[in-house]
Amino acid sequence: MANALDAMKRRLRRLQQMRKTGSFTEASEALDGIWKAGKKPDSIILRSALLRADGERSRLTKLVLPRGIALRFYLLAVFEAQCRLDVGAPWQNVRPLKGADSWSTLVAIDGAYDTASGTYDAALKNMPPELRGSARAEDRWRTRKLEDLRLQQVKGALRTLAELGQEDALVTMPRGARGQRLYEDFSLMRESGRGYRPTPDFYTVPTLSWTAAETIRLPKDFFLKGWIQVLNPSEVATWLILRMMSQRRPMKHHTSGVFLTTRPRMQFFGLRDDAWEDGCQRLLEFGLIRHAEPPETEEAGEGTNTDPMMSAFFSQPTHVRQPYEPHFWQMTDGGLAKDAAQKLDQELTLRQQALDTAAMERAQHNPERLSGHPLADK
16 A cells, blocks of 8 residues: 555656646647647547557557656657548658657656655756856756656657567667667657568558457547546556447447456456556546446347457356456546546545545554654644
8 A cells, every 4th residue: 555655646746747847738739739730630540459469468568667658659659640641641750859849849747856855856956056046047957957858758768669579669760870779760660560571561540440440549639638648558558458449349338338357358468457457447537437337138249240359358248247257347538628637636636645544544553653654743
């Protein structure tokens, strides 16, 4: 419980700092500008190959990492491409990594936190002495350091995407004469990865498929309202998997919800229990999914089911739920219309208060643990 409380406080602190510095607002405005200046798609189309596991893990779950923004960056690149390009058009990079209208401006981060002082003033440690004491100079210095950190995050994301494996790489980067990576010249790959052939499988804007589980529709608000910026990678992965399932069988999703047990989840997606269960719980709290009541009897299928992955999802009995059986879920896209930072601030604050209260109640049964607790004197 202590670890959960610490993680919650850390996440809330980072979110509030992103709002305080304007990083969240600036990134959201940059994405909104790209959408309005482009083709204004209602949905972003993602090939489901990103989600499917080949062996133990999928490309998606390889990007469920505790640090870094690799999954976020790839989805942002797909969003940018579909706002700019026609269906079938090949991707070419038209943005610098840093500066105005750059990839860095599309990413919201909190900045460098100094654990010793418990503040975000670590950036001021290396500030020239002659600039100290001026509020305007200190603000400019903080902004510059935040821009540098954003650039580091983008470069780290590109490295992660390029190092998924020869066939699975979602980004390729040429090398310079001295072997250094040329980040500015990166190329985006399709969701299925670079591929086996000598010529990389460069990204093209996909066509929406209605007859097979080949594509997933992501509402534009997932990007424009800031959810892409504030959800953890495991939450994004869980949301994408649930979205794929809901769109593959819309009638079943509407009437009784969708579910996923451990074996098919590991087999087809490679997403582990802790990431899935935590992701579902957080999405529920944030208003992006809801519990659905399972049907009393097995429903008729929606057409012939030839996809073995979909058969594994939907052919299992769905009678009265027993202990340890999976929850049934429904997507609530209305939740996407809310400002993501504001919603998370509200929900994370409530959850932190609940965890604090639970810790205090436990401490009251053990006086030795009560000493030093932040609520002990309240």
